Amino acid sequence: xxxxxxxxxxxxxxxxxxxxxxxxxxxxxxxxxxxxxxxxxxxxxxxxxxxxxxxxxxxxxxxxxxxxxxxxxxxxxxxxxxxxxxxxxxxxxxxxxxxxxxxxxxxxxxxxxxxxxxxxxxxxxxxxxxxxxxxxxxxxxxxxxxxxxxxxxxxxxxxxxxxxxxxxxxxxxxxxxxxxxxxxxxxxxxxxxxxxxxxxxxxxxxxxxxxxxxxxxxxxxxxxxxxxxxxxxxxxxxxxxxxxxxxxxxxxxxxxxxxxxxxxxxxxxxxxxxxxxxxxxxxxxxxxxxxxxxxxxxxxxxxxxxxxxxxxxxxxxxxxxxxxxxxxxxxxxxxxxxxxxxxxxxxxxxxxxxxxxxxxxxxxxxxxxxxxxxxxxxxxxxxxxxxxxxxxxxxxxxxxxxxxxxxxxxxxxxxxxxxxxxxxxxxxxxxxxxxxxxxxxxxxxxxxxxxxxxxx
Amino acid sequence: xxxxxxxxxxxxxxxxxxxxxxxxxxxxxxxxxxxxxxxxxxxxxxxxxxxxxxxxxxxxxxxxxxxxxxxxxxxxxxxxxxxxxxxxxxxxxxxxxxxxxxxxxxxxxxxxxxxxxxxxxxxxxxxxxxxxxxxxxxxxxxxxxxxxxxxxxxxxxxxxxxxxxxxxxxxxxxxxxxxxxxxxxxxxxxxxxxxxxxxxxxxxxxxxxxxxxxxxxxxxxxxxxxxxxxxxxxxxxxxxxxxxxxxxxxxxxxxxxxxxxxxxxxxxxxxxxxxxxxxxxxxxxxxxxxxxxxxxxxxxxxxxxxxxxxxxxxxxxxxxxxxxxxxxxxxxxxxxxxxxxxxxxxxxxxxxxxxxxxxxxxxxxxxxxxxxxxxxxxxxxxxxxxxxxxxxxxxxxxxxxxxxxxxxxxxxxxxxxxxxxxxxxxxxxxxxxxxxxxxxxxxxxxxxxxxxxxxx
Numbered sequence: 001x002x003x004x005x006x007x008x009x010x011x012x013x014x015x016x017x018x019x020x021x022x023x024x025x026x027x028x029x030x031x032x033x034x035x036x037x038x039x040x041x042x043x044x045x046x047x048x049x050x051x052x053x054x055x056x057x058x059x060x061x062x063x064x065x066x067x068x069x070x071x072x073x074x075x076x077x078x079x080x081x082x083x084x085x086x087x088x089x090x091x092x093x094x095x096x097x098x099x100x101x102x103x104x105x106x107x108x109x110x111x112x113x114x115x116x117x118x119x120x121x122x123x124x125x126x127x128x129x130x131x132x133x134x135x136x137x138x139x140x141x142x143x144x145x146x147x148x149x150x151x152x153x154x155x156x157x158x159x160x161x162x163x164x165x166x167x168x169x170x171x172x173x174x175x176x177x178x179x180x181x182x183x184x185x186x187x188x189x190x191x192x193x194x195x196x197x198x199x200x201x202x203x204x205x206x207x208x209x210x211x212x213x214x215x216x217x218x219x220x221x222x223x224x225x226x227x228x229x230x231x232x233x234x235x236x237x238x239x240x241x242x243x244x245x246x247x248x249x250x251x252x253x254x255x256x257x258x259x260x261x262x263x264x265x266x267x268x269x270x271x272x273x274x275x276x277x278x279x280x281x282x283x284x285x286x287x288x289x290x291x292x293x294x295x296x297x298x299x300x301x302x303x304x305x306x307x308x309x310x311x312x313x314x315x316x317x318x319x320x321x322x323x324x325x326x327x328x329x330x331x332x333x334x335x336x337x338x339x340x341x342x343x344x345x346x347x348x349x350x351x352x353x354x355x356x357x358x359x360x361x362x363x364x365x366x367x368x369x370x371x372x373x374x375x376x377x378x379x380x381x382x383x384x385x386x387x388x389x390x391x392x393x394x395x396x397x398x399x400x401x402x403x404x405x406x407x408x409x410x411x412x413x414x415x416x417x418x419x420x421x422x423x424x425x426x427x428x429x430x431x432x433x434x435x436x437x438x439x440x441x442x443x444x445x446x447x448x449x450x451x452x453x454x455x456x
Numbered sequence: 457x458x459x460x461x462x463x464x465x466x467x468x469x470x471x472x473x474x475x476x477x478x479x480x481x482x483x484x485x486x487x488x489x490x491x492x493x494x495x496x497x498x499x500x501x502x503x504x505x506x507x508x509x510x511x512x513x514x515x516x517x518x519x520x521x522x523x524x525x526x527x528x529x530x531x532x533x534x535x536x537x538x539x540x541x542x543x544x545x546x547x548x549x550x551x552x553x554x555x556x557x558x559x560x561x562x563x564x565x566x567x568x569x570x571x572x573x574x575x576x577x578x579x580x581x582x583x584x585x586x587x588x589x590x591x592x593x594x595x596x597x598x599x600x601x602x603x604x605x606x607x608x609x610x611x612x613x614x615x616x617x618x619x620x621x622x623x624x625x626x627x628x629x630x631x632x633x634x635x636x637x638x639x640x641x642x643x644x645x646x647x648x649x650x651x652x653x654x655x656x657x658x659x660x661x662x663x664x665x666x667x668x669x670x671x672x673x674x675x676x677x678x679x680x681x682x683x684x685x686x687x688x689x690x691x692x693x694x695x696x697x698x699x700x701x702x703x704x705x706x707x708x709x710x711x712x713x714x715x716x717x718x719x720x721x722x723x724x725x726x727x728x729x730x731x732x733x734x735x736x737x738x739x740x741x742x743x744x745x746x747x748x749x750x751x752x753x754x755x756x757x758x759x760x761x762x763x764x765x766x767x768x769x770x771x772x773x774x775x776x777x778x779x780x781x782x783x784x785x786x787x788x789x790x791x792x793x794x795x796x797x798x799x800x801x802x803x804x805x806x807x808x809x810x811x812x813x814x815x816x817x818x819x820x821x822x823x824x825x826x827x828x829x830x831x832x833x834x835x836x837x838x839x840x841x842x843x844x845x846x847x848x849x850x851x852x853x854x855x856x857x858x859x860x861x862x863x864x865x866x867x868x869x870x871x872x873x874x875x876x877x878x879x880x881x882x883x884x885x886x887x888x889x890x891x892x893x894x895x896x897x898x899x900x901x902x903x904x905x906x907x908x909x910x911x912x
Binding site for chain 2: 183265267
């Protein structure tokens, strides 16, 4: 089993920067070298082809527009469970044959599940692309879902939950912070699912889920690499094109968040924790739900406030005051629904967690009150732009950007116009975003404390 | 519009005691004077008749086994909205005619909605009973649900939410505490609904809800008063009996709560608050979900810890130490799913909220560590028993006990055997309940603070 639910977390954190890396390329080169091609198969499957001629490799990803936030009440974990089931036998291939085929040609493959999508991907030589498509198209509809497969794989997922969440104080705290931050939206439910609900997932649930969501018209194929769009199209038609269109799905309209009137805290005290830490979060708009320019301002706010070693939080708390071992901010913009903005920190030496938290809060207030300087803003924008050089170096980053954008309600144009939208953000926009969304009295804070930690 | 959502809260708080008041009566009198009769109509409607011959009045209640916790995601508020709609026109009676008929004969009527049920009731002279049944049977199936009715009444409910919740810091805090205490169960959603979801309720939602849940086989009729069971049966057959059975409903299995690993707080600071207060809650089993005897032990624990002026919290904090204006405990046992146990307090004079909270926590720990004395337990049991004298004095209390028990998975026998089950609770059971459920590090506390209140 190669699924990796934590991939998603890493992707969410790097996507913002990665989008900045790659997207300006298309407008700067002005040639067709980086031109992305986007088309639909007759059965409704969307295909995106991203040229990348530097090396004879190709990244092949299928993004299903279904994630944990699409699950029915009481059925948490089924989206992630399905990620596992997709590696089992189909009516055409025994379990493991796909994996072995990828290994035999020196390729790699994996899968991950998020709140909004479930993704399967392979990196192989271009000659093997059609073979990959054949395997993926096969498991889109031909999985063998019997009680034995369900029971066996459910045990694997339960064990995954025990080892990755239940034995990890950090992960346990994260779950309860999310469920406290989001009081109505489904992002409050962990992607891996609640233990007591995973235990009850059965064949009927799996069948219904598979038949609803694993269809060509609910999937986006992203191919990045040394390939021609026409060739990809022909291959896709020969493979995915043979899969019948599935039932139309209703719009992905989910319960939304009520206004937060309170200050909330969630504290986990655990003997396994050595250094205390905190994270304060707010519900903010995502790229999909924001008014024009607002998500871009939140992206730059996160960058200026705590995006790295040049950020205010790092400079002030880690470098100048020397009270923090870490301090930063993040904005998870690529989500279908309203998302979270976080600031975090951990003390160093004799400093207390309370001191670090107060200093972080003070930096948040300062940016909301006084805004950012034009120089800071320009530097943040240019850090985004400069980093694109690194993005081009990872073919899968490009595929991830397009896939995650398309799977959360965005378009190829949204990706391509993103650099221009970032350039249009003003210092006032950034100040307004901080003032409007990061109110200290309406925040949710998670505290991770060692057993002996007193007074906080 | 006579609906009163807050009735429910009051009922939940008094039910425990009221059950104790009335139930022992049937075993003590040993005659048929208090014998409750229970039967089904052919269409599946359950009927309970409670004799009460002291005065020529009768309480007539219809309990629908649907409440806010049965709502679909994103449709919060529809159960309570329906309580309102039931007072509008039917195809046989214009809006207001039922109310006027009740007034004309000097009766009273009302309705209330809870997490687990929606209730309509009238108190009238026995001669008017069949007329009441006729009106109730009519509106069970013949409501006129058009866009105009929906729009008008939705505005009424929105205004009700604004005035009763959004302008009341206490109610606002309660909502967010519940949504923090319950991270998966639907009790986290307010009965009145979230504003942004009430706004979107429409005719199609109302129609679907009405056709699913407003059926004889999903209702319990409770009649208490100076009436013979046979007469009631004949009347019920002539009225309700004519309503066709509705579709079978699936079992009321709702998402359950994951284990709580954290300490959570929710703080509302508001200029309208004059005295600070706190309430700490835990998720505990209800009468319907508990192992045998456990809910009874929680009931006695709440009584001993904070059930009134004789309780430990009151005696210690209000009387002896004089630091609290109020202090107490409550257990909402009559719920379909796991429920909440609460302790609360507010400071008096120069005492701080933190002092009061620490003293309450200390009393909780003391009972978990040292248990209760045999004398305390016996006194608590006998306070329950003595109070039955008062219960008999309110006909509607008796109807409420049977209705709420039957609407949350209990039976007439459960009510009747309850006093014996309470008598069987041991001091060890009470100690175990406190030790098992009231862990301070896995609790959720709500703080209501005045604007100027510093340091807590």
